[in-house]
Amino acid sequence: xxxAEVLGTVVSPVQHPVLAxxxxxxxxxxxxxxxxxxxxxxxxxxxxxxxxxxxxxxxEGNSGRQLVARENAPVKTVVVGVVDYVxxxxxxxxxxxxxxxxx
Amino acid sequence: MYLARVIGRVVATRxxxxxxxxxxxxxxxxxxDGAPAGKALVACAAISSGPGDLVHYVDGREGAxxxxxxxxxxxxxxxxxxxxxxxxxxxxxxx
Numbered sequence: 001x002x003x004a005e006v007l008g009t010v011v012s013p014v015q016h017p018v019l020a021x022x023x024x025x026x027x028x029x030x031x032x033x034x035x036x037x038x039x040x041x042x043x044x045x046x047x048x049x050x051x052x053x054x055x056x057x058x059x060e061g062n063s064g065r066q067l068v069a070r071e072n073a074p075v076k077t078v079v080v081g082v083v084d085y086v087x088x089x090x091x092x093x094x095x096x097x098x099x100x101x102x103x
Numbered sequence: 104m105y106l107a108r109v110i111g112r113v114v115a116t117r118x119x120x121x122x123x124x125x126x127x128x129x130x131x132x133x134x135x136d137g138a139p140a141g142k143a144l145v146a147c148a149a150i151s152s153g154p155g156d157l158v159h160y161v162d163g164r165e166g167a168x169x170x171x172x173x174x175x176x177x178x179x180x181x182x183x184x185x186x187x188x189x190x191x192x193x194x195x196x197x198x
Contacts, residue, residue: 007135008189010106012159015183016149016169024159026106026190028135040135040190042104042159051191061165074149074161074169074182077104 003030003083004057006049010042018073025049025079027057032088043077044068054094056081106188107132108196109156109181113145121175128152128181130160135190146179157185157196 004027012024023045029038041057046067049055057079058064064075086094111129126148134140146160149169158181160166167173169180188195 007191010159010185010189011187012183012185014150015159019183024104026135026188026195039105039132039140042106061163061168064165072168072173074165074180076161076163076165 001056001058001080003032003086004028004041004043004055004079005030006051006053006055006079007040008051016074018068018070018075019044022068025055027055027079029057030054032086033093034086041077043079044075045079047079047082049079049082054083054086054096054099055079056083104159104161104182105132106185106195107146107158107160107181109152109154109158110143111154119176121172122147122170122177125170125175125177126151130158130179130181133157133195135195137195144179146181147177148181150181150184152181152184157188159183159185 008026010024027041031037061076107130113127131143160181162179166180167177
């Protein structure tokens with residue numbers, strides 16, 4: 001699992017049937033210190049996350065299929081939590097109560 | 104899953120069994136600014152799409168699961184057509 005920032009949303013009216021009705025979020029993957037890392041990703045939202053929030057993301061097929069409860073579903077990237085705060089070596093690197101959206 | 108733009112198509116009439124009739128597209132992954140990110144790749148298309156379209160795709164084993172037959176040698180598949188993608192209030196790929 002990894003942490004990411006929700007950058008925005010993706011609207012996809014024509015897609016694989018397993019994704020029907022799912023909210024898709026555009027994510028930027030983050031390092032523990034909050035700096036960006038890796039490719040921009042798209043994930044299903046299973047945590048009620050909003051733009052600017054820091055989220056916990058799973059990127060693994062069996063977990064994805066379990067979450068959509070469909071055998072052979074081509075799903076693996078799913079937002080599974082909204083982060084309150086992150087501590088790294090004793091220091092807070094992110095706090096949702098003091099962080100401005102997108103910060 | 105990732106955001107990409109369809110940049111072309113690939114025609115391969117002779118292919119491994121199980122992949123008959125599956126469309127192959129060249130796609131270029133994009134970052135949150137709509138700029139190319141990493142190498143272009145070939146993906147199977149689970150939906151109808153064509154050059155210029157903004158799409159989302161899945162890589163790895165899940166690519167094969169999006170094909171008509173799930174046990175095929177495929178590592179990327181286009182899952183959906185993207186009508187609108189917004190990052191930090193800005194539309195991606197809005198020309």
